[in-house]
Amino acid sequence: MKRVYLDHNATTPLRDEARAAMVAAMDVAGNPSSVHAEGRAAKALVEKARAQIAAALGAEGADIVFTSGATEAAALALEGRGIACAAVEHEAVLAWCEASLPVDANGKVQVATPHAYAVQLANSETGVIQDLPEGLALSDITQGFGKLPIAFNWLGCDMALVSAHKLGGPKGIGALVMKRGIDLAARIRGGGQEMGRRSGTENVIGIAGFGAAAEAAARDLSDGVWERIAALRDKMEAAIAAEASDITFAGKGAARLPNTSCIVSPGWKGETQVMQMDLNGFAISAGSACSSGKVRASKVLAAMGFDEGAAASAIRVSLGPLTTEDDVMRFAERWCAQSRKHRARAA
Structure with missing residues (x-):
């Protein structure tokens, strides 16, 4: 059967577009931090994917910091910030926030002072879509990205979490999307990659797959x-x-x-x-x-x-x-x- x-x-199973981009990236030998031609070729793949994701997210002009997934992005964004949320948030957000916001019978979050809170765009279990207030500290848009028309620049939040494997990209790659000018200390320190927010050699293959998946997901929405x-x-x-x-x-x-x-x-x-x-x-x-x-x-x-x-x-x-x-x-x-x-x- x-x-x-x-x-x-x-x-979501890997999209053909993501698989093709990842296979092609495997043939690029360089380290994105190297200045020679091979390194520049790898860096070009990373920046192409960053642009693809920004376009699909309506996040032109925002900082997109690649991480190992939305869970790491949540830790980078939330550790030590004293932000509250509701109990309907994903465990990755609940790990860093106090679950003090009430929800109604349909799972809609009741927000009073948005700047102090994290509110997800859509719930992974029920699918309930939240009405995001202006000025949120963070929104987990992982489930909505690729399924809903989203423009980060119009969401009104300072930061957002995304993950590749929820929209047909590879597992093990995600990103924190940030308004320009936000001061955020790195949790993983070292070589200063990702604008100093997340050190470590970039996962070029995963990032290439993420970018291709985001572009394909945007086509699905328009189609x-x-x-x-x-x-x-x-x-x-x-x-x-x-x-x-x-x-x-x-x-x-x-x-x-x-x-x-x-x-x-x-x-x-x-x-x-x-x-x-x-x-x-x-x-x-x-x-x-x-x-x-x-x-x-x-x-x-x-x-x-x-x-x-x-x-x-x-x-x-x-x-x-x-x-x-x-x-x-x-x-x-x-x-x-x-x-x-x-x-x-x-x-």
Whole structure:
């Protein structure tokens, strides 16, 4: 049976454009810090990717600091700054912030004094899109980049986090996007690469793949790919809702990412659903993939007011640019069949 991958919010498979750029970069021998021709060729690849990402992000004129991923970018941006956030943030942000901001039943963050806070653009588990206030210290735009029209220069935040593998680039490369003039001390010191913000020889191959993926993702947006994906997501949810009247789609009352569905089925543990659907040929998740394989009740859903049992009974289905109608309808059919079996056993 053909397997169907529906876990794009964890990671999106490598785009052909990114793979081609990475293969080409492997033949460039130089160190980007070297001044000879080979070094300049490597540096040119890094700067090309920086320009591609800036164009896709609407971040012309901003500083783009390459890191090993959004997690490192969050540490670089937030360590020692005393910034607060809400409990719906990604673990990489929560590690450095006090989770003191309230959220409503749809997972929308309530912000009073924006300059002291970090607020994500879109939640990885529910897909809920936030209304970002002007003057935020930082926004994690990792999940929105490539799926939503974004212009960093108009977001009104000082800094933003992005990661390549969420939009079809390679794993292990990300960036911190910053307004010019922000004073930020390096956490990794050494040779002073990346404008003195992040020392160490640049990951030229990963950076080249990131740039190509960002450029391809921008084309998807302009070509209407995500409108098609949103329609598929809605069709899948309608099929599931018709079968199981007691389920909830977390965050459906708010604007969501076009590809994300968080399905709460009380009494049926999310981890069990993930395993059963895996055996049926579908890759989904029970929440964020960045917790070292740990499965636990979703803190995001708990913050939204779901009780512990419901929060532990959630799965996340996240579609990608190549997802088809057959993929989502087959998933809905198999999920409903497993749901019927679960309800029969529980009766």
